[in-house]
Amino acid sequence: MSHRLIHWFRYASPQSFYPLAGKMIPWFWLLAALFGIAGLSIGFLFAPTDAQQGEGYRIIFLHVPASWMSMFIYLVMAFWAAIGLTFNTRLSGMMASALAPTGALFTFISLWTGALWGKPMWGTWWVWDARLTSELILLFLYIGFIALQAAIDDPRRADKAGAILALVGVVNIPIIYFSVKWWNTLHQGASVSLTRSPSMALMMLWGMLLCALACWMYAIAVALMRARTIMLERERHTEWVHNLLTERHGQAR
Amino acid sequence: MYWHSVADFLAMGQHGLYVWGSVLVTAILMIGEPLLIVRRRKTVITRLQRQFHAEQADGRRMARSGESNLPRNAH
Numbered sequence: 001m002s003h004r005l006i007h008w009f010r011y012a013s014p015q016s017f018y019p020l021a022g023k024m025i026p027w028f029w030l031l032a033a034l035f036g037i038a039g040l041s042i043g044f045l046f047a048p049t050d051a052q053q054g055e056g057y058r059i060i061f062l063h064v065p066a067s068w069m070s071m072f073i074y075l076v077m078a079f080w081a082a083i084g085l086t087f088n089t090r091l092s093g094m095m096a097s098a099l100a101p102t103g104a105l106f107t108f109i110s111l112w113t114g115a116l117w118g119k120p121m122w123g124t125w126w127v128w129d130a131r132l133t134s135e136l137i138l139l140f141l142y143i144g145f146i147a148l149q150a151a152i153d154d155p156r157r158a159d160k161a162g163a164i165l166a167l168v169g170v171v172n173i174p175i176i177y178f179s180v181k182w183w184n185t186l187h188q189g190a191s192v193s194l195t196r197s198p199s200m201a202l203m204m205l206w207g208m209l210l211c212a213l214a215c216w217m218y219a220i221a222v223a224l225m226r227a228r229t230i231m232l233e234r235e236r237h238t239e240w241v242h243n244l245l246t247e248r249h250g251q252a253r
Numbered sequence: 254m255y256w257h258s259v260a261d262f263l264a265m266g267q268h269g270l271y272v273w274g275s276v277l278v279t280a281i282l283m284i285g286e287p288l289l290i291v292r293r294r295k296t297v298i299t300r301l302q303r304q305f306h307a308e309q310a311d312g313r314r315m316a317r318s319g320e321s322n323l324p325r326n327a328h
Contacts, residue, residue: 046255049266056268066279113275121269179327222287224278229294236301245298246305 013093014231016242021224028224032217039210047203059117064137065212066109070138071173073103077145078170081163092161094234096166097149098227102219104142111135122186131187134172140195141169155234220231244245 043061050057076098084092114132115125126132152158180189191200191208200208235241243247258261265272 038268044262048255054268055266056271058265058268058272062275062279100287105286109279110281112278116271116275118270166286175321207264222290225290225294229290229297232297232301236304241301246301246309 007086012089012092014094014235015238017091017132018231018240018244020226021228025221025224028217028221030222031212034214035210035217036214039207039212039214043207043211044204047207048201050204053121055118056120059113060191061086061115061207063110063117064208065215066106066113067135068212069215070103070107070110070135071176071220072175073099073106073172074138074141074166077103078166081159081166084159085163087123090234092173093155093163094227094230095223096162097230098223099219100142100145100149100162101226102222104139104146106215106219107139107142108134111139127186129185129187131176134176134179137172138169138176141165145169148253239245 039061044058047058051053077096080092080096081097083089084096111132114135118127119125145165148165149158149162152161179185180187232241232245263273265268
């Protein structure tokens with residue numbers, strides 16, 4: 001047990017995490033590409049049309065994975081923020097900062113594809129209903145987190161302030177998720193849930209799940225890439241960054 | 254394959270604008286984000302390398318002129 005703990009704490013230091021992340025990134029890109037090609041070809045080339053919505057429903061293969069990621073990345077970000085506040089580890093703050101822009105990106109994709117889906121199906125780009133409004137608040141939370149961290153010069157203080165904002169904002173995630181149950185909204189209920197069998201054709205479901213997996217792999221790859229850059233910037237006064245960039249002339253990328 | 258022709262595929266049953274508008278913006282963002290990170294990373298590495306080399310050169314010069322006992326950030 002104690003051996004395992006030591007093992008984990010070893011990778012919690014930026015110095016050992018940096019090369020490990022560097023080795024993992026290409027694999028996550030490869031998986032993202034494979035899942036993406038599989039999911040998009042099922043979704044856009046092979047899946048049958050939807051009886052009610054026609055071909056416009058195919059936006060689902062982008063919209064639902066992006067929406068899931070927008071919520072899930074926030075939870076992971078808040079998790080790292082909480083770890084950082086509790087144990088005061090350097091890596092946690094860097095991971096939270098690395099995740100925020102990717103979370104904001106998926107939130108924007110979710111809102112954008114949702115608007116383009118809403119226009120032909122509901123007849124409007126936007127309504128101020130519970131699901132759409134709470135997702136928009138999620139985008140503001142991500143932007144607020146990024147702006148707050150950027151406004152504080154000392155990175156450790158920026159981590160702490162950002163962590164508190166991230167943790168307070170977690171309350172919005174169940175509101176988004178359950179909004180279609182708690183209120184009467186224009187937005188349809190969940191197509192896939194953990195408690196009952198999915199209300200969609202099997203091929204559509206597979207296309208969507210593969211696209212969601214691709215988004216997962218993409219998010220991990222991108223977050224690790226950004227975390228590595230943040231590490232170099234924040235740890236520039238340490239010996240390992242100095243050695244890495246001078247001895248091998250930056251070839252160790 | 255579900256589609257009969259390429260035109261059929263592009264039209265998306267009169268929903269082409271909405272479907273391809275979604276695909277286009279998603280693709281731009283998901284390709285753009287990693288490219289921006291790579292660019293930022295290169296900028297950071299170049300800047301730090303320049304800084305480290307300058308510090309090393311300073312250190313050597315100070316060692317030659319016997320000023321090496323000064324604090325590192327004295328200049």
